[in-house]
Amino acid sequence: MEVLTNKTRDMAILLGLEPDSNPSATPDQNVCASSIVGLPGYPVRDVRLENIEIIYPGGGVAKKHSIAPGKLDSVPELPAQYPEFWMFGELPACGFYVRHADGIAFSNVCLRLKQSDFRPALVCDDVSRMSADQLTVSAAPHDRVMLLQNVRDASFKRSNFPAAWPGGISLQGDCQKVEGLQ
Numbered sequence: 001m002e003v004l005t006n007k008t009r010d011m012a013i014l015l016g017l018e019p020d021s022n023p024s025a026t027p028d029q030n031v032c033a034s035s036i037v038g039l040p041g042y043p044v045r046d047v048r049l050e051n052i053e054i055i056y057p058g059g060g061v062a063k064k065h066s067i068a069p070g071k072l073d074s075v076p077e078l079p080a081q082y083p084e085f086w087m088f089g090e091l092p093a094c095g096f097y098v099r100h101a102d103g104i105a106f107s108n109v110c111l112r113l114k115q116s117d118f119r120p121a122l123v124c125d126d127v128s129r130m131s132a133d134q135l136t137v138s139a140a141p142h143d144r145v146m147l148l149q150n151v152r153d154a155s156f157k158r159s160n161f162p163a164a165w166p167g168g169i170s171l172q173g174d175c176q177k178v179e180g181l182q
Contacts, residue, residue: 033093033123038100039079043126046103056121058113058139060094066118067092069170072125072149075099092147093123095137103129110136113143120144120170130154132180137161146181149173156180 034054038044067074072092081087091097094117098104104127111121121137122145124130130151136159137145145161148154149172157180161169169181
């Protein structure tokens with residue numbers, strides 16, 4: 001499946017994440033990531049993604065409303081808008097964004113990026129019991145591949161990531177029992 005570009009700037013303005021309501025001379029083409037998102041205290045449970053290839057355009061560049069990798073806590077919760085995909089504005093991942101989840105399994109999943117992107121391909125925040133068997137991220141060797149924050153009990157087996165430059169795979173916050181990442 002190939003993901004087409006979309007415009008997230010309009011949603012960022014609607015959500016108040018970007019106060020400037022004047023149209024941009026350059027349209028925002030940063031693609032909204034696929035997301036698996038629960039709420040604090042109400043995690044999404046037991047989701048299995050299997051035998052999937054998703055091709056993302058990549059090419060994302062940092063904008064005023066972009067969420068930096070070190071600022072994952074600034075992704076809004078917005079329970080009144082849950083579960084609309086647009087409720088967050090632009091997400092800090094260019095492939096998959098997983099937050100407030102328990103029992104997430106990736107099996108034979110491939111995320112391909114056509115162009116380099118400033119965001120990691122996979123971001124997981126407040127996730128427990130995560131497994132990845134044959135998770136492949138096809139990105140430029142200098143791209144951020146994965147950011148895990150507050151992830152507990154995660155296992156990576158037979159996964160394939162681009163040559164990880166320093167910072168290509170990051171663990172932040174309280175990560176416990178994360179196995180299989182080199």
